[in-house]
Amino acid sequence: MFSFFRRIFSPPGTAVEAAPVAPHSSNAPRIYARAEHCISRAQISENALKVLLRLKKADFEAYLVGGCVRDLLLGREPKDFDVATNASPEQVKQIFRNCRIIGRRFRLAHVFFGREIIEVATFRGSEAEAPDQQVVHEDGRLLRDNVFGTLEEDVWRRDFTVNALYYNIRDFSVVDFTGGMSDHSAGVLKLIGDPQQRYREDPVRMLRAVRFAVKLSFSLHPDTEQPIYELTDLLKSIPSARLYDEVLKLFLAGYGVQTFEMLRHYGLFAILFPDTDRCLASQEQDFPRLFVIRALENSDARFNDGKTLTPYFLLAALLWEPLTVSAQQRIDHGENETLAYQNAANEVLGRQVKITAMPRHITQSIRDVWFLQQKFTRTVGSRPFRLLEQPKFRAAYDFLQLRAETGGADPELVAWWTGFQEADEDERHRMTAPPKGGGKPRARKTGRYRSRSKQPNSQ
Structure with a gap:
């Protein structure tokens, strides 16, 4: 992959090899x-x-x-x-x-x-x-x-x-x-x-340049590449519905990881997902970037295996860190945890739909995946059985697995839910029985699994 990026990226100021094609x-x-x-x-x-x-x-x-x-x-x-x-x-x-x-x-x-x-x-x-x-x-x-x-x-x-x-x-x-x-x-x-004129006619051409370069393993000609660094803000004038369609083309075609890296290189990702980009910039070596990369790898693998891709799953992953940062800030100010996550979801999705107009059924599915994460921590009594019947259970479980793989959730919790799904009815009842002695079961934390001391403040 690194040789691929050395080929398609050239820093600002690269010497021009030839004049652009003249109309x-x-x-x-x-x-x-x-x-x-x-x-x-x-x-x-x-x-x-x-x-x-x-x-x-x-x-x-x-x-x-x-x-x-x-x-x-x-x-x-x-x-x-x-x-x-x-x-x-x-x-x-x-x-x-x-x-x-x-x-x-x-x-x-x-x-x-x-x-x-x-x-x-x-x-x-x-x-x-x-x-x-x-x-x-x-x-x-x-x-x-x-x-x-x-x-x-x-x-x-x-x-x-x-x-x-x-x-x-x-x-x-x-x-x-x-x-x-x-x-x-x-x-x-x-x-x-003229590249400047062509990008101004249709700023989406900058996204198309990235998409084609990655898809074809082509390099960008210096004249084509150079203006992108200074014209990224033109994308803000594009209707949000069109940008949503472009996001799906960029990330759900089997080469999402390379596309993500190239969009960030040119500053285009910051226009499409500004909240996520801010979190990545402040925690580059920690959970957020690893989680996003792992989610993109998962989508790429599914595409290349001919499996169905659901846009809401990847979008939920791309916006997960902004959600958790906003929710934690609310919790730190005394807000109830459940209410904090609900208000944070409204805030994060409200900003994002103004940029990429996600349909309502997509934003609702994103909320379902997010809010089920809290419910995975409740492993006693009838709640696990009810959770298993939720329409978005499987997607939420896969999301929990991705979080655990990158240090964002307890691997033991994932192992418990894996076993619960595979167990027969009697074993499930044994797994969800209250602890002996009648003590109240201790709830697991719903936030990041890693120690907070290892997580620099993102804002």
Whole structure:
């Protein structure tokens, strides 16, 4: 992993290797004939081929473009297949009855084949040709852009050179205007156009740069990397619902640990999870960072094993330390422990949803996992039986295990609950019987398992 980060990170001030790709270059595209690349029609979705061939038959241009071409060149199976054409969305809909036009910011045609959707985008044109079709925010963000154009114009509206490669269904060649094939071979992620302007048009491109760099094991070109350090605050202008979607793409795709480290390197994690970042900064060598890393490793392993991922579990882990810090401060001021955790949860989640608009069912599931942690300490009488029946019991138990693995909970408590789940009914009753002599059972602590003396104050 460390060699990976040495490759993709370069500190501020790194010398620039080459000028950024300039829009509207006068150079003709480089055409890579079928014999010069590895893409085969056998690798392409049957439904995507249907769309390409029917557009071709209707005398329209039709290309595969974007991530699917990039991934096919890497020998990977694309998640989606996107098509670019000179047909308007309305013309696409005339050709395909199973089509729906969507989008406001960018109007697109979705062609439905059962569960598979082939996205068809009309070539986007130059903003100078139809400024009335664009809406630009005062900070430079592009809010609406429905300017249609030619293939040559469309290229310069895409984000990264490796995402601006076009597979032509007419002769099975790859069309490259930006040097994307060379960057692809070199493992370099480079923005098309002026990086400052492109990030201002859409600050989410900074998150996409991180996501693609990690996913592809590419390095960021110095010109693409340098502005990120100074433009992170632009993300604060992005709607919280969109940032929530980006967080899921960043952390639930099988490479969450590397993504987390890279986001922190550029200061982007602090924008997405400011409370968590403050806790990590003040306790870098202790429980919080170890717990977050372990939770991300757990999610990555589940993804790579083909298991289901639940966003609320990882989000509960990312926000756990801010919750415990806030709750402990309230307890120190005399607040009841249960009430302290409830109020702390309201406080932490209330701030976070303003940044990443988590749906209500997600925040409720996060609360369930958090509040069940206190109930695990009650191992006598009927309470363990009732806890076992809670819908979020398994997730909360896994959360308790993660805490114990990183010093945040008593391993003996985890062992007790593991045994309780595996025991038969008679054994469970023996395990939950009150202590002999009628003494009152001593409650276990619900906070961090490590000694408080080892935990520096986080605020």
